[in-house]
Amino acid sequence: MIQVTGLTRRFGDLTAVSDLTFSVKEGEIVGFLGPNGAGKTTTMNMLTGCLRATAGTVCVDGADIETDADRARRIIGYLPENPPLYPDMTVEEYLRFVFRLKKCTLPRGEHLDSVCAMAGLSDVRGRLIRNLSRGYRQRVGLAQALIGDPKVLILDEPTIGLDPRQIIELREVIRRLGERHTVILSSHILSEVQEVCDRVLVLHHGRIAADGTPAQLRARAAQTEQLGMTIEGEPQAVLAVLRAVPGVTDAALSDENGKKSVYHITAEPDTDIRRAVFNALSQHSMVILSMQQVERSLEDIFLALTETEDTADAAQPERLPHKKKFPWFGRKRGGDQ
Amino acid sequence: MIAVFRRDMQGFFRSPLGYVYIGAFLAIMNLYFFATCVLASSSDVGSVFSNMLIVFLFLMPILTMRLFSEEYKQGTDRLLLTAPVSVWEIVGGKFFAAVGVLLTALLCTLPWIGIIALFGTPAWADILGCYIAVLCASAVFAAMGLFLSSLTESQLIAAVLSFALFLGLYVADMLSYSMDSSRLPGRLLSWLSIFTRYDSFMSGQFSLGNLIYFLSLTGLFLFFTARVLERRRL
Numbered sequence: 001m002i003q004v005t006g007l008t009r010r011f012g013d014l015t016a017v018s019d020l021t022f023s024v025k026e027g028e029i030v031g032f033l034g035p036n037g038a039g040k041t042t043t044m045n046m047l048t049g050c051l052r053a054t055a056g057t058v059c060v061d062g063a064d065i066e067t068d069a070d071r072a073r074r075i076i077g078y079l080p081e082n083p084p085l086y087p088d089m090t091v092e093e094y095l096r097f098v099f100r101l102k103k104c105t106l107p108r109g110e111h112l113d114s115v116c117a118m119a120g121l122s123d124v125r126g127r128l129i130r131n132l133s134r135g136y137r138q139r140v141g142l143a144q145a146l147i148g149d150p151k152v153l154i155l156d157e158p159t160i161g162l163d164p165r166q167i168i169e170l171r172e173v174i175r176r177l178g179e180r181h182t183v184i185l186s187s188h189i190l191s192e193v194q195e196v197c198d199r200v201l202v203l204h205h206g207r208i209a210a211d212g213t214p215a216q217l218r219a220r221a222a223q224t225e226q227l228g229m230t231i232e233g234e235p236q237a238v239l240a241v242l243r244a245v246p247g248v249t250d251a252a253l254s255d256e257n258g259k260k261s262v263y264h265i266t267a268e269p270d271t272d273i274r275r276a277v278f279n280a281l282s283q284h285s286m287v288i289l290s291m292q293q294v295e296r297s298l299e300d301i302f303l304a305l306t307e308t309e310d311t312a313d314a315a316q317p318e319r320l321p322h323k324k325k326f327p328w329f330g331r332k333r334g335g336d337q
Numbered sequence: 338m339i340a341v342f343r344r345d346m347q348g349f350f351r352s353p354l355g356y357v358y359i360g361a362f363l364a365i366m367n368l369y370f371f372a373t374c375v376l377a378s379s380s381d382v383g384s385v386f387s388n389m390l391i392v393f394l395f396l397m398p399i400l401t402m403r404l405f406s407e408e409y410k411q412g413t414d415r416l417l418l419t420a421p422v423s424v425w426e427i428v429g430g431k432f433f434a435a436v437g438v439l440l441t442a443l444l445c446t447l448p449w450i451g452i453i454a455l456f457g458t459p460a461w462a463d464i465l466g467c468y469i470a471v472l473c474a475s476a477v478f479a480a481m482g483l484f485l486s487s488l489t490e491s492q493l494i495a496a497v498l499s500f501a502l503f504l505g506l507y508v509a510d511m512l513s514y515s516m517d518s519s520r521l522p523g524r525l526l527s528w529l530s531i532f533t534r535y536d537s538f539m540s541g542q543f544s545l546g547n548l549i550y551f552l553s554l555t556g557l558f559l560f561f562t563a564r565v566l567e568r569r570r571l
Contacts, residue, residue, distance in 0.1 A: 048419045049418070049419060049570075050415055050418050050419055050570065051570055052570045052571055069421075070421045070423075071421075073419055073420060073421040074421045076419065078415070078419045080412060080415045082412045083412075084411065084412050084413040084414075084415045084416035085411065085413065086344070086348070086411065086413060087411070088348060088351050088352065089344075089348075089351075093347075097340060097343070097344050098416070098420075100339065100340035100343070101340040101341070101416070101417070101420045101422065102420050102421060103421055103422070144416065
């Protein structure tokens, strides 16, 4: 459905997005995950044609976003980070305007009714957008993206600024939308992406740091086996024994508590060291009081992925300017991507 | 284009600004009309219209300042830029909305013609010429104001820039009177002057050249505006 090849965006000397290549299948819900300034918004702006790419192409359902912009834009519904609302209009007026703007040919009354029902706006259609709460404004923004029944929905931080109940509601809406649309959403909240998305792209410094289902990402991190153990014995002696076990790459004291200390053991990928550790310790008459495999959460994976990237390109600037041609402009405002 | 046009036109009359704007315009112009036509028992509206452009010079920045600056500020330019419309449709919609407001203001001056027709004999051709001229000349200002609005997020900056540009043009026009019109700089200045060309309409001369000048200047600034919108994507 969406084919992105070599997408790059530079702002002056800064590379906000660098050589991004990925594709999204029809009906997938894909989450862009990354810390602030990772290039999520820049990528989305390029996907929707709001921002021109320095290099690379975006193809939506066979239509190139630059050369076949008109057709591509009809396929995409976009909710930017700040919903593009006119405060002086009522919800109804606004949605009608968007309907006309998008040159929609669906029957208007029915379509607006269904969009409002989907976004949960039916009660506030006559209210001025100015007077709506943040949560409702976000819904109006979502309704705007839904108009024209686009095949692809691109939602930039859709749950930002909402209260927990609204977040849960909106996630439910997104999940329902995923049944009929291809959805790309961005977030810096892991649990959200984990819950809603079929697939996660972790972006860091404008690059894809990881790509896979939430389960795959977790499995990927679990490849490096980690054990947490409580062992009876003199800490230094225990560590010496542990480090001598074949397959163990690192053993460390994680909680010193005299003769009943807690150890953290890292093994080579895909090796189960539990048996070897047990044998080695029992040879030295060191009693295992507890042993468990440490499963890393997505949070850990995320941090690990972004940290290694950090050391890899320490030269890359943290914050990137937003949309402005002049980098110093964006920096001053601390533009968030 | 019609969607953008309708929204901006309605947006103008949704706030009190639109009514205050037209009200102020009518108050000033009716005073002129009363002084130059009614009191002087003259049917020559040309002298009223020759002052009208000066009034528009002051009122136009207020009309055009919000057209793009407000969109940038609200982030609604994203909506326009990602909709299946070209930049020309956006620029055109906004320009015609501004012209629509001008036209509404001008329509409100039609009772003058009725008053003249009641008590005298209106020179129909002259009157029509005046309306066409003021519309075309103020369209130039509208296009310039639109262009300046597309440059900045701040409505205030857009308005100040527009004032500066319009007043600058007015001063340049006055300068052209004091310059030697047989020399090139003086001739160039008066050839370029919107006001000189406008005044030739008011004196009853219909000139196709002047009309084309107004229209092409308008087109030029609309083109610049479209380029600015394109550039924002870079």
